[in-house]
Amino acid sequence: MKSFVVLSLLATALAAPANTFQERQLDLSSLTSALKSTSSGAAGSSGSTGSTGTATTSGSSGLSALASLFPSSSATTSSSGSTSSSGSDDGLSGIISSFTSGSSTENGVTSHTGACKELTFIFARGTTEIGNMGTVVGPEVASKLQSLTGNQVTVQGVNYAADWAGIMSMGSDGGTEMVTYVKEALSQCPNTKVVLGGYSQGSMVVHYAANQLSAGQVTAAVLFGDPFKMLSVGKLASSKVKEFCASGDPVCENGMNVMAHLSYGSDATAAAEFLVQAAGVSS
Template identity: 45%
Template structure:
């Protein structure tokens, strides 16, 4: 999509994401059983059999948000009790959409993947993201070079770049629900774009298979 075509939709994109940000505080997330909207396990020095580096969607709170990330982690932790999750700290602003994925955030995600490889050499590494965060997955993978071969799998939700491979990653899974305008490349937020918590179990099953569990 050309930038000229994208600009009229930016206000809609931001306003449409007001709902998830409204329910993504740590307290409210716990009330809904979603877990915290911030995860810093890797930065806290932890390693596990699986390390997930996750980027949230535009305007979501914390560094993993609430729509797709926490439900996914909860489902995966049932299969991987020592799961380590690290959110990508980036602005997740509408301006990042103009860049087709926040540039600084993309670089930060690549940096975190490299950190996971160095810090946790025996861990299976999974790159994951939702909406603009899915863009970061694609962008970061292109910055990894040979390190991408160390990434076991990628999982993206509501992925604007769904038709593109995640460079260098063998096991890839994209969740794009019927009626999700973002997955069609329109950047129009429809109700379907906010339903990826329902794919948490399927995403966890995919990762478990990819890592050999």
């Protein structure tokens, strides 16, 4: 019951319309105290596992209690893109990955080999997902894009912590990296069209990055379970942005169906088709 109370509190704060990132920051800052008081001692005797894989048995924060409701992994990704792990995976990420195609780690921009592609797809994964692409939807969208374009896509995942503390950064944790990748991709291949994608916390990363970039640097974006879905994506026209928000998703719709937030792999084809069309690339 306490977990559902925490979920409801966080979902309400994240999904409520806000005009600015500053308003979101105030909402989440106020929420922190409520989360802590609601979940004091909520971990129970069996403990809960955070992004570092360390189990705690008492005094866990509300975000830690909420973490147990979403796919989590003990793996963490460093800024260099390497993945390390400690503790044990809860198994859900592994189950999800068995139904997806594509790699959970892609570094097509940072390890550029000299071959320029028509599209560059830069994706930010959700909280606690593995690699730099995650498993819920990122790899599947990348795979569909390659299929639609005849492998004319450079794929780059955002190397950022994607931990629960990062939610409070409003997308800046990861956003600055995404900005760097966009500029690097355009420097390497001036004629490539950069498209962005983000899932859950990764959507916040896209919003932050898009607000730091100039018009024309990004061609289109797809967002899944976006807590900022009521906000524009930088200078992109609304026709160049597609939001996927599943019915009942607690993060983007104030719903109570946690599994809805894990369902976006089924939208991968529609997302890839939208990006190809929005970028004007032949399929």
